[in-house]
Amino acid sequence: MSLLVKICGLSTRETLQTALDAGADMVGFVFFPPSPRHVSLETGRDLGRQVKGRALKVALTVDADDATLDNIMDALSPDIFQLHGQESVARLRDIKQKFGRPVMKVVSVATADDLAVLPGYAAVADRILFDARAPKDATRPGGLGAPFDWHLLQNLELDLPYMVSGGLHTQNLAEAVRITRAGGVDVSSGVESAPGVKDPELIKAFIRAARATQELSVR
Numbered sequence: 001m002s003l004l005v006k007i008c009g010l011s012t013r014e015t016l017q018t019a020l021d022a023g024a025d026m027v028g029f030v031f032f033p034p035s036p037r038h039v040s041l042e043t044g045r046d047l048g049r050q051v052k053g054r055a056l057k058v059a060l061t062v063d064a065d066d067a068t069l070d071n072i073m074d075a076l077s078p079d080i081f082q083l084h085g086q087e088s089v090a091r092l093r094d095i096k097q098k099f100g101r102p103v104m105k106v107v108s109v110a111t112a113d114d115l116a117v118l119p120g121y122a123a124v125a126d127r128i129l130f131d132a133r134a135p136k137d138a139t140r141p142g143g144l145g146a147p148f149d150w151h152l153l154q155n156l157e158l159d160l161p162y163m164v165s166g167g168l169h170t171q172n173l174a175e176a177v178r179i180t181r182a183g184g185v186d187v188s189s190g191v192e193s194a195p196g197v198k199d200p201e202l203i204k205a206f207i208r209a210a211r212a213t214q215e216l217s218v219r
Helices: 013-022 041-051 066-076 089-099 112-122 173-180 200-217
Strands: 004-007 026-030 056-061 080-083 103-109 127-132 162-165 184-187 192-194
Touching: 004 162, 004 200, 013 026, 013 041, 013 200, 026 041, 026 184, 041 056, 041 066, 056 066, 066 089, 080 089, 089 103, 089 112, 103 112, 112 127, 162 173, 173 184, 173 200
Parallel strands: 004 026, 004 184, 026 056, 056 080, 080 103, 103 127, 127 162, 162 184
Antiparallel strands: none
C-alpha cells in the first residue's frame, strides 16, 4: 500500500506547485486565524483552483461553526475536513451529514490515556491523524514541530486508516512509519524555513524521503 504524503499549511502558489509537482497526495490549507499558516477564504479559493485534482484538498479547521465550514466549502470545496479541535463524536457526525465530506479527526497524543477517545471517533471519522499534544500555554493545537512518543501506537489496533504527524522531517519520518505502521505522514513545520514559511527544497526532500521509506517497506 502506498504511503500517503500530506503537506499541510500551504499558503502560496509557489509552494503549492512544488508540493503538487513533487507528488504530494494531500495538500492542506489552514483556516484558523491564530496560526501563522492561516489563509483567507480568497486565498483558499485561488489555491484550490490551482490543485486541479492532482491531490486531495484538505481544509484544516479548529472547532469551526457551520457558517465557517459553509464558507470554506464555497471557497475551497475541500475533499476532506481535518478537524483539529475538541470536536465531539456527535459534531463529527453532524459535519459529515451537513457538508457531505469525509472527516479526518486529529487525536493529540502525549500519553496512552489520550488514546481512550479512539473508539468513539473511529466509529464516525473516515481517517485518524495522530499529532503531538500541544503544551498547555500554546495558542494553537498543532504545527508546533514537536514529535510524540510513537511507541504509544506500536500495538494499535485500528481498522480505520490513520496518519501520523508532529515534528516530522526527512531524518525521522522513516522511523515514525516503522514504529507506528501508519499509512500516511503529515508535515508542516518540518518543511519550513520559519513559522508559516514553506521551503520548496524541504518540501521536495521530504516527499523524496517518504517515497524512499515506502520502497524500503515493500521489499
